[in-house]
Amino acid sequence: MSENLLQVKNLVKYFPIRRGVLLKRDVGYVHAVDDISFNIMKGETLGLVGESGCGKSTAGRTILQLYRPTSGRVLFEGEDLASLKGQALRQKRRKLQMIFQDPYASLNPRMTAGDIVGEPFIVHRLAQGTQVQKEVMRLFSLVGLNPTFINRFPHEFSGGQRQRIGIARSLALNPSLIVCDEPISALDVSIQAQVVNLLEDLQAQLGLTYLFIAHDLSMVRHICTRVAVMYLGVIVEIGGRDALYQTPLHPYTHALLSAVPIPDPVKEEQRQQNIPLTGDVPSPIRPPSGCRFRTRCPLAAEICAEQRPELLEKAPGHWAACHMV
Amino acid sequence: MAETPLAIAVEQKESLFRRFVYQFLKHGMAVFWSMILLGIIVLVAGAPLFQRYSPTDQDLYNRFQPPSAEHWMGTDDLGRDMWSRTINGGRISLVVGLLAMSIAIGIGTLVGLLSGFFGGWVDAVLMRLTEIFQSVPRLFLLLVLTTFLRQLDLPWLRPGTFWPIAAVIGGLSWMGVARLVRGNTMELRDQEFVLAARMIGVGNLRILLRHILPNVASPIIVTATLGLAGAIITESGLSYLGFGVQLPTPTWGNMLSATQKYLTSAPWMAIFPGMMIFLVVIAINYLGDGLRDALDPYHVEKGEK
Numbered sequence: 155m156s157e158n159l160l161q162v163k164n165l166v167k168y169f170p171i172r173r174g175v176l177l178k179r180d181v182g183y184v185h186a187v188d189d190i191s192f193n194i195m196k197g198e199t200l201g202l203v204g205e206s207g208c209g210k211s212t213a214g215r216t217i218l219q220l221y222r223p224t225s226g227r228v229l230f231e232g233e234d235l236a237s238l239k240g241q242a243l244r245q246k247r248r249k250l251q252m253i254f255q256d257p258y259a260s261l262n263p264r265m266t267a268g269d270i271v272g273e274p275f276i277v278h279r280l281a282q283g284t285q286v287q288k289e290v291m292r293l294f295s296l297v298g299l300n301p302t303f304i305n306r307f308p309h310e311f312s313g314g315q316r317q318r319i320g321i322a323r324s325l326a327l328n329p330s331l332i333v334c335d336e337p338i339s340a341l342d343v344s345i346q347a348q349v350v351n352l353l354e355d356l357q358a359q360l361g362l363t364y365l366f367i368a369h370d371l372s373m374v375r376h377i378c379t380r381v382a383v384m385y386l387g388v389i390v391e392i393g394g395r396d397a398l399y400q401t402p403l404h405p406y407t408h409a410l411l412s413a414v415p416i417p418d419p420v421k422e423e424q425r426q427q428n429i430p431l432t433g434d435v436p437s438p439i440r441p442p443s444g445c446r447f448r449t450r451c452p453l454a455a456e457i458c459a460e461q462r463p464e465l466l467e468k469a470p471g472h473w474a475a476c477h478m479v
Numbered sequence: 480m481a482e483t484p485l486a487i488a489v490e491q492k493e494s495l496f497r498r499f500v501y502q503f504l505k506h507g508m509a510v511f512w513s514m515i516l517l518g519i520i521v522l523v524a525g526a527p528l529f530q531r532y533s534p535t536d537q538d539l540y541n542r543f544q545p546p547s548a549e550h551w552m553g554t555d556d557l558g559r560d561m562w563s564r565t566i567n568g569g570r571i572s573l574v575v576g577l578l579a580m581s582i583a584i585g586i587g588t589l590v591g592l593l594s595g596f597f598g599g600w601v602d603a604v605l606m607r608l609t610e611i612f613q614s615v616p617r618l619f620l621l622l623v624l625t626t627f628l629r630q631l632d633l634p635w636l637r638p639g640t641f642w643p644i645a646a647v648i649g650g651l652s653w654m655g656v657a658r659l660v661r662g663n664t665m666e667l668r669d670q671e672f673v674l675a676a677r678m679i680g681v682g683n684l685r686i687l688l689r690h691i692l693p694n695v696a697s698p699i700i701v702t703a704t705l706g707l708a709g710a711i712i713t714e715s716g717l718s719y720l721g722f723g724v725q726l727p728t729p730t731w732g733n734m735l736s737a738t739q740k741y742l743t744s745a746p747w748m749a750i751f752p753g754m755m756i757f758l759v760v761i762a763i764n765y766l767g768d769g770l771r772d773a774l775d776p777y778h779v780e781k782g783e784k
Contacts, residue, residue, distance in 0.1 A: 220674055244680040252678050260671035264693035273689075274679040320675070327679060 159331055159363050160194040160217070165226035167209075167216045171439065185438045186212040188387040189226070191465070194331065199357070199364040201378035201395070203371060203410070205435060209387040210367045211255075214333045217365070218250055219243060230331070248278065251324035255336040257316035261308040267294075267319050268304030274326035293322040298352060314345035321352065325360070333365045338373065350377055371414045375399055383407050386446040387438055389465060393472035403474035406447050445477065453478040502773035509769020516762035519755070523569035532560035534567040535727045543745045553747040556737065565751050568729035573759070575641045575648070575724070576711035582649025583710070584703050587656025592687055592695075594657065595664025606661070613654045621647055621713070625722045641724050648713050656702055663695040697774035704767035708760040715756055731756050 168183035186209045194200050202210045215221045217228050219235050228235040230250065238246055254260035261270055272290045275281040281289050291301035297318040308316055317337060324332055334353065338346040354377060356362060368374050374381055375395060382392040383406065391404040402408050409431050416422045433450050436442050442449050448458035457477050465475040504510060522529060532550075538558035546553045552561035594605040628643040667673060668691070676690050711731075717723035718732025726733055731752040738749040 215674075218678065220677060244682075247678065248680060250678075252675070254671045254675060256671055260675050262672045262676075262690050262694070264696075265689070273676070273681065277680050277682075277685065323675065323679065 157196045158193045159196045159231070160365075161227075161229040162193070162217060163191050163227040163229065165190050165213070165216060165228065166224045167212055167221055168224045182439050185387050185441050187216055187223075188441070190384075190387075190389045192382055192389060192392055194363060194365060196330075197357075197361060197363055198379045199366050199377055201374035201381040202365060202367045202384060203369060203374055203381060204384035206369065207435065207438070208384045209438070210384050211335050213384070214252070214335050214365060214367050218252055218333055219247065220252075248327040249330050251327065251329040251332045253317075253320055253324050253332060253334045253337045256340050257313050257320055258308075258340075260320050261316055263308055266305050266307055267299075267311065270308070270319060271304075271322045271326060274323065278327065280327075289326070290322075293325060296325065296356070297322045312345075313341050314348060317341060317345075317349055318352065321349075321356070325356070328360075329362070331363045331365065333367065335367045336369070337366075339368065339370060346373070353377065371410065383410065386435060386441055388446055388475065390447065390476070391472075391474040392465070393469075393474075397469065397472045401469075401472075403468055403472065403479045404447075404476050405451050405453050405478070407474075445475075499773050503769050506769040506772055509765050509772075512762040512765035513769070515758060516766060519569065519759060519762070520573070522566050523573055526563075526566040526570060529566055530560070530563035532563045534559065534563040534729050536560075543741070545745075546747055552751045553745065555734075555745075555748050556741060561747065561751055564729040564734060565731070565755060568731050568734055568752060569755060569759075571641050571724055571728065571730040572711055572714055572732065572756070575645045575714045575730070576707050578641070578645035579648035579652070579710035579714070580703055580707045582646060583653040583706055584656055584699060585653075586650070587653035588660050588692075588695075588699060590653065590657040591660025591662075592664055592691065595661035596668055596683070596687055596691065598665070598668075602661075605657070609654045609657050612651065617651055618716075620651060621717060622720070622722050624651075625717065641730075644714060644717065644723055645710075648710050648717075652706065652709065652713070656699070656706070659698055659702060660695055663698060664691055667691050667694050697771075700774060701767050701771045704763050704770060708763040708767075711756065711759060711763075 165187055166189055167187040168185055170180040171182045171184065173179060173181045188209075190213060192200070202213065204210050212221065216223050217235075219228070219238070223236050226236065230246065233246065235243065235246060235250075261267075265273075268287065268290050271293055272286045275286045275289055287304070290304055294301040294304065299315060299318050299322065303311075308319070311319065321337075337353070338349050341349060350373065353364070357364065364377075366374065366378055378395050380393065381395055381398045382389050383398075383404065384390070385406050391398065391402065391407045393403075398407065399411065402411055431450050436446070436449055442459070443462075444460050445451070445454070445458040445463050448454040451458065453476075455478065461477070463475045463477050465473045468474050468479060526534075536559065538554070540558065541550075541554050542556055542558045544550050544554040544558075546561075550560050550562065552565055555561055555564070590605050590609065594602045624647045625644055628647065673686060673690055676686050681690070714723055714730065715732030715735065718730045719736040721733070721736060723732055724730045726737075734752040735749060738745070741748055
């Protein structure tokens, strides 16, 4: 479990803000992802957590080249995805797939479930005619859907079932890495567990590697082996799940963890004081100098405004970007 | 369940079409006016079966006859049977409308899809082109172009043909469709199911045809019906001004044009073709209204009271 499957190196994604009618000029940039680096090992589940708008979804999409990175490299099986184009990218991307957040928006309402799951086979000419239907039915069974439903349209399924259709589609091309972009946050709590269990079963059966993007910290703790915490486009802390949850290093991680509700009123009352964050997340168009978190950090000092803290290994396998720890 | 035998009975498609028909039938006015429209289409399409006189035969002894058992809609200034001319005139009016609308939808959809999907300079060029077309006075251009086309002595442009008029009307009315399709396409382009298609390696052409076009089909169909009404009116207007289909071939427009002088003495000459235009346009508008309701996917859930 030590082989690197994916290496992200200094990945940057800025979205330009354009003005002007005829001659468009860039008047600024949204710093959605600003120089992040991490590795994903074969067979592991890396959690990527952070507040809404911190760039975690953008990071996922940029890794998959759905957005082309502004700079940086994404090495998958030794090849830089960011340098691939057209047919070469299309072939390479078969090994990388994505599960989307919104099971309503991620399925074409005008196609049947069977057509949606069968499309990868047709596009890559992997099967034809009844062979496609057979493959689709196999995938339906694999994700726990009734294979006789292949002629139904997405609106005839429940949210959880739709998410299963999305999962079946992502499995069609036998990927090795799946980016799960908040795959459960749009589902009912009772359905969330089912889908998470399905993802875990599939991982065990097919040897999948996940990049699990989420904001639900308890779910991430359940499913992930390692966790990365993002704030305003940068990774502030990354480490093994237990280390990160038990001994968080970065003050932002502290604050995040203290905000997780405990489903037990007695324990909830006994636990140490919440660390409330004051103020709003600064604008990603004009991020603060130095440390991104300094405007809301209880430990902030002068150096934090001057120097951007590097992500350093503070304990074995446990990295944090903070001047104060 | 590792092996899935194909023998399991797969549920049959409950087609979207049947649901659509069901929804449409619930719209009373749309159904009523569709029946009227259908009746007119049958009359017009089967005109030779229903006519008792030729639409062009003159009978100068029987000019300006009011409606009677002999001439159901009376006769005109040359003694031609109005009933025969009205149902025959509808053929040209409806076909020109249909043809012009198809051309407009075709160009508009293509321009809108490309513009909305690719964005960037493709969008800039196509949208400026659209604006140029929109900013030229339409009536003026229609008159110039139809006159110009008639000057060309081409075999397929002989007097009485409607092809050039349909082409000109269609070629000058696609801009609204293009804008509508562009807007819808831009919205769909960033939807997650399009990203999902990208991820599994679907190419641009297939994304456009399989993922985007079917999802803009409903607004296109609705615009098409309304565009049909517009095209029929435009043709009538052109023919009324004498720039459309030339006499003696009857169309509702040029029939009206001839009646100006006789409006007080033989009002039936104006009433019948005018009424037909009125009925057809109202019917088509209600049809469009019904289609809009039936094709709106969200309406299905909200519509159940």
